[in-house]
Amino acid sequence: MAVCSAYTTQSLNSTCSISTPAKTHLGFHQKQVVFYRRSSKRGGSGSGSGSSSGPCVITCSAGDSQTVVIGLAADSGCGKSTFMRRLTSVFGGAAEPPKGGNPDSNTLISDMTTVICLDDYHSLDRTGRKEKGVTALDPRANDFDLMYEQVKAIKSGVAVDKPIYNHVTGLLDPPELIKPPKILVIEGLHPMFDERVRDLLDFSIYLDISNEVKFAWKIQRDMAERGHSLESIKASIEARKPDFDAYIDPQKKYADAVIEVLPTQLIPDDNEGKVLRVRLIMKEGVKHFSPVYLFDEGSTISWIPCGRKLTCSYPGIKFHYGPDTYFGNEVSILEMDGQFDRLDELIYVESHLSNISTKFYGEVTQQMLKHADFPGSNNGTGLFQTIVGLKIRDLYEQITSSKTAAPLEATKA
Amino acid sequence: MATLCKPKSCSQRTRLKKGGPVKVATLNQPWKRVSQSKRRMQVMKPVRAAPDSISEKVEKSVKEVQEACSDDPVSGECVAAWDEVKELSAAASHARDKKKDNDPLENYCKDNPKTDECRTYDNGSIIYIMTSFFVFGDENLELS
Numbered sequence: 353m354a355v356c357s358a359y360t361t362q363s364l365n366s367t368c369s370i371s372t373p374a375k376t377h378l379g380f381h382q383k384q385v386v387f388y389r390r391s392s393k394r395g396g397s398g399s400g401s402g403s404s405s406g407p408c409v410i411t412c413s414a415g416d417s418q419t420v421v422i423g424l425a426a427d428s429g430c431g432k433s434t435f436m437r438r439l440t441s442v443f444g445g446a447a448e449p450p451k452g453g454n455p456d457s458n459t460l461i462s463d464m465t466t467v468i469c470l471d472d473y474h475s476l477d478r479t480g481r482k483e484k485g486v487t488a489l490d491p492r493a494n495d496f497d498l499m500y501e502q503v504k505a506i507k508s509g510v511a512v513d514k515p516i517y518n519h520v521t522g523l524l525d526p527p528e529l530i531k532p533p534k535i536l537v538i539e540g541l542h543p544m545f546d547e548r549v550r551d552l553l554d555f556s557i558y559l560d561i562s563n564e565v566k567f568a569w570k571i572q573r574d575m576a577e578r579g580h581s582l583e584s585i586k587a588s589i590e591a592r593k594p595d596f597d598a599y600i601d602p603q604k605k606y607a608d609a610v611i612e613v614l615p616t617q618l619i620p621d622d623n624e625g626k627v628l629r630v631r632l633i634m635k636e637g638v639k640h641f642s643p644v645y646l647f648d649e650g651s652t653i654s655w656i657p658c659g660r661k662l663t664c665s666y667p668g669i670k671f672h673y674g675p676d677t678y679f680g681n682e683v684s685i686l687e688m689d690g691q692f693d694r695l696d697e698l699i700y701v702e703s704h705l706s707n708i709s710t711k712f713y714g715e716v717t718q719q720m721l722k723h724a725d726f727p728g729s730n731n732g733t734g735l736f737q738t739i740v741g742l743k744i745r746d747l748y749e750q751i752t753s754s755k756t757a758a759p760l761e762a763t764k765a
Numbered sequence: 766m767a768t769l770c771k772p773k774s775c776s777q778r779t780r781l782k783k784g785g786p787v788k789v790a791t792l793n794q795p796w797k798r799v800s801q802s803k804r805r806m807q808v809m810k811p812v813r814a815a816p817d818s819i820s821e822k823v824e825k826s827v828k829e830v831q832e833a834c835s836d837d838p839v840s841g842e843c844v845a846a847w848d849e850v851k852e853l854s855a856a857a858s859h860a861r862d863k864k865k866d867n868d869p870l871e872n873y874c875k876d877n878p879k880t881d882e883c884r885t886y887d888n889g890s891i892i893y894i895m896t897s898f899f900v901f902g903d904e905n906l907e908l909s
Contacts, residue, residue, distance in 0.1 A: 520856055579827040
């Protein structure tokens with residue numbers, strides 16, 4: 353929905369035709385629409401005679417287009433990650449690559465959301481990075497100016513031509529058109545790196561996987577590939593660590609929510625990475641975001657749901673909730689260690705969590721079941737990702753309702 | 766290992782779909798066949814690999830790392846080479862998942878759930894079908 357203001361005093365009850373908007377060299381579409389008024393007299397066209405003269409210019413400022421921008425910092429994925437699929441599923445509808453476009457596009461589009469992969473803003477392609485000896489994590493390999501310009505444009509309701517980074521060939525492909533959605537998610541390595549982009553984000557999430565878990569997951573994923581061995585997988589993680597610690601890790605302190613994935617404490621010396629300890633670190637005082645809590649907000653709770661009312665199998669489930677500080681910010685941390693084996697465990701846990709922004713009882717369980725085949729569906733990763741998805745939906749509804757309220761206030765005044 | 770043909774065209778001749786053992790004639794380059802099969806025997810047969818082109822890229826990138834890191838393990842070139850390995854492994858795993866998801870019947874049924882191939886039945890309907898088969902079954906079918 354856009355607010356348009358007409359800049360002439362001409363009455364617009366005669367037929368007008370819309371000219372096609374022009375494109376600037378940066379790939380932005382103009383917001384101005386020029387109406388050419390057809391004269392009512394036969395044979396007249398363009399500027400008519402009499403009192404009507406010239407075209408009337410209408411400038412549409414889509415300032416209240418209500419595109420909510422969410423930033424997700426993650427080392428892997430880029431639109432294809434499980435988190436993205438859970439998030440888009442909360443809003444309904446499946447997210448798919450744009451139809452008819454580049455098959456190697458990283459973008460995902462659903463009814464309400466569009467997910468943009470920040471790898472598309474690489475300034476150097478794979479060969480370029482190899483020549484210069486920089487990784488993709490290095491800010492020198494990314495065009496933050498373009499990222500800022502385009503995210504700002506989409507946020508204000510202007511469609512952009514976004515470049516495509518082809519992960520298969522390692523080249524920068526011709527751009528694709530991105531129309532402003534209701535919710536824009538930018539996913540990648542550097543959503544919060546640039547200060548200007550950070551200010552555009554309505555909510556930001558950082559997915560922090562510990563090294564042990566990362567190693568265990570990579571082994572499961574990459575060992576099937578030829579050319580890989582245990583040593584090469586380990587070496588590839590180690591080699592990227594300096595750049596990761598220097599450029600990516602510092603973004604943690606800016607995030608509104610951090611999902612930290614650690615090895616479990618319930619099984620001694622577990623290195624399979626199957627049972628996980630997941631911590632949801634939620635910043636206090638974020639607009640439109642109220643942290644999830646257990647039993648009593650602001651207190652410290654340790655909770656083992658398995659007992660008389662609920663029987664769990666080994667290793668069971670353990671919860672912890674409490675206030676803390678995280679990089680100098682006040683936060684609340686909700687932690688889950690262990691995994692769900694049965695449906696009733698999940699629903700039991702859900703019934704004891706507060707402030708999860710569900711629309712009906714059992715919504716978290718329903719969402720988890722809908723994607724029972726996704727990795728993490730039986731532990732804290734799936735649970736917290738689903739909860740964060742619901743919080744984002746709540747945030748979106750709060751923002752849109754406050755924005756529609758504002759013009760009403762203005763008209764009343 | 767010196768290759769006398771361009772790597773891509775060689776591999777297209779010598780690799781089968783699922784990365785199985787080399788069978789295609791390499792009569793003109795018997796030395797190549799020997800080295801290929803030797804490599805094959807040493808490497809564990811993958812359970813489920815990505816489409817070949819990406820798999821080859823992963824393999825090639827791991828080899829390139831050895832060259833880049835032989836001089837200086839902490840140089841920019843070495844780190845960039847490892848980054849490339851990581852990127853290609855991720856692309857390979859995504860391609861694997863995409864291939865896994867591409868069941869033509871499932872894709873067709875997603876859009877056309879009412880067609881005969883895609884109908885799903887509950888218990889009552891199955892009993893109906895089974896009885897109708899016996900009652901109205903093929904006359905040629907002799908139930909002995």
